[in-house]
Amino acid sequence: MPSISRLLVGLAGLVPALALGTGQAKFKIVEGGRSFDRFITIWLENQDFAEVINNPDIINLKREGILLTKYYAQTHPSQPNYIAAVGGDYFGLDHDEHVRIPENVSTIVDLFAPRDISWGGYFEDQPGPGFMGGGSMGSTGNGGWDYVRKHNPYISYDSIANNGTRLWSLGSFRDFEQDFAAGQVPQFVFMSPNMMNDGHNTTLEFASSWAHTFLKPLLADGAFKERTLILLTYDESATYEIPNKIGSLLLGNAVPSSLRGTEDDTYYTHYSIPATMEYNWQLPNLGRYDVGANVFKNALTTEGHQNKGDPDNLAGVDNSVSYPGFLNSDPAKWRPIPPPNLQLVGAGGLPVSDAVYGHWWQAGDEESPYDGSGRAFDGHLYLPQYGKQEPDVVLPT
Template identity: 40%
Template sequence: MIFTLLSTSLAILGVSAAQTTPVFAPPAACPVCTSGNYTGQNNGSLPIQPRVSGKAYSRFIQIWLENTDFDTAQASSTFSKLASEGILLTNYNGVTHPSEPNYVASIAGDFFGMSDDNFYALPPNVSTQIDLLEAHNVSWASYQENMPYIGFSGDYAQKNYLDSSSKVPYTYYKRKHNPFIICDSIASVPARMNRIRNFNDFAVDVNASALPSWIFITPNLVNDAHDTNVTFVSAWLEYFLVPLLENPKFNDNETLILLTFDENEDYKSQNTVYTLLLGGAVSPYKGTVDSTFYTHYSSLSSVQNNWGLGSLGRQDTNSTVASVFQFQANMTNHTNVVSDATPLMNLTGIFPGVCASQRWIPVTAPNMSVIGAGGGPVFTSNVTSNVSVDNTMPINLTAMRVVNPATINPNYTMPSSGTEVNAISTSASASPSSSVAASSKSSAGYANARLPPAMTTGLVCLFFTVLLL
């Protein structure tokens, strides 16, 4: 009865029931083949760089999927098959809800008060794992399926390759799943922007043996299960990941692959997501289970531990939520801290941060007194904040009718590198400029440049004073 009513309602709207449940179709002939379905042409391969040997692996690849409960993924025969090829992490957790703050936390060590999937651009004084990797010459790249071109800063709709008869553009690519474009310390630097690549670039890089040492892969909105389900994403994994596990240019005995979900679907339960460690680096542990408590911050601490990196001085150094992968900890003589009480990772709400308009605070200084799992110093730069969290009082920008600077597009965009294939439309916030903005700004200059000019009340003057501290 419910299905009949739903079908009738969809029919009234001109949408068939079949359109609501797309059937998987390979977007390319193979995982390392280029395709017009990916929209953006390839930009040539990255330069081949020597891999830096780590203590447990010399290449780390993470692949992120979307919004699926642990038990739902576990019921998939594909995930069960993959689990037999690696280590199943039964207590790996997202750090909050919804999606975007999880992606940001995975490279920046915090989600900075982000509590929704809106447009944010974190200021240049937010350091990331990229700073730590580059400090030790560890090469990196991100591959974003259906991103139309390097430097694109919005959402992207294109011809629906799953339904050739459809005249309605489909949004396959979402900015909120690309944490690199959200962080101005990456997006404002052209050399870094060039490493935020599409899946045609991925195919070229694999075939040229040019994959870097640290890789972040984001499938599009159907292939990551966001707009589909576990059956669809299982088919994508059979097409994409299963063959790549046998490709020595992608996976060898020094490769660790983290396959995870950003968050679970059930906000009421602990935010545990089905997560696997795969690749040649864990071949001695095939088919095993690890019940250690991990979160997305563990991907930061584990990489730092592997390459002896510094830290961000944020949640990546919080031993309670950033345990190093246990197989690796055993190899590096790292001791994980076991907490008496498991932290709740499904908390939602408005927490103070530079993204929280109702409880806004500037970016606070990292904790300089901690030593992370890599043993190196906390990263600082000439724009690192020195604002103490203890002396920061949240400001309600919404009540003041002040636009939060972190919600304004800084337009760090680059010209399209080639003709866009199957291009239909782009978001209004993402129109490309003729050049990249200056590659560095002070935190104060950043704030001033992105505030409305006509603020003259005494209350707003007080706001400026706090902002420029």
């Protein structure tokens, strides 16, 4: 069970948010997205691509969307993949234990803030928005964990966890039900079911049946007035000995009818999530691996951006092993957090955000591993390579 000290920390962070009240409208929709006005990603757990695509519930959902046939997780185990999706790196993380990432490391939230693009997270059975514990138990009825911190990417970043207002954007699935009914679902949403419904403590069949049932109301005609793109994905594959390829579907009324029931063989990773947000809303970037990641193709409705091909090392990269970094559990593989590359221009056509520059401008002459190339890295043969901060590297095709 979570310690009393962690609960107190959570309550302390929540106090400023409580002063805001909950009776007022949370936000208004910021228009101007190139292809969608809202993005929802729902994460399931630990399944191999070959198994997922043959599941009847997934096959049924595919008829309403696009199957991404070349989507890879970053590494194993679960937590680094979640963290990567909102921060553009997993900083060498190779475990699921409690971690904290310093406030000078920005996330996708910092890209949304200047534009007033609303964001949020809904985590099934999370006790409250200020909860800092490792997990909660009770509602699944099988003695297993319900909500777990490792499946909440926001809470590991101090720039969010130390900010009471931002903590208020992290709710439970009950909050989602209320927001959906009220037409107040934010424009960027990260959702994680509990450890039963996400398949972690159950099976592929159980989780896919849950996902099918959960998604049907969201896919119904008129469910959202705004153009909404939904990504159903998995954090990682189940088998470590094979490439970390996962099943993913793009769904929602933002998917053109002509593309429903089709497949997309573009190379994607979890870094494609921030890259796609940057492209869609013409946002600045984080200066990390978000730059160089491919944008979900159905979002490319205007000219001005070209996705990259497959990384030249894709066949040999071992994306089951984490590279060295700040969060690595092996002392021999610990490294300081690398500076972002302040010279990069992202998919939105803009440089790094003011928040990133403000934290790191004094490190502009330091070497950085982020080159915008879209290369794949691992902890064996293809370690991140540090170099002078320069504009994007273009790989030969």
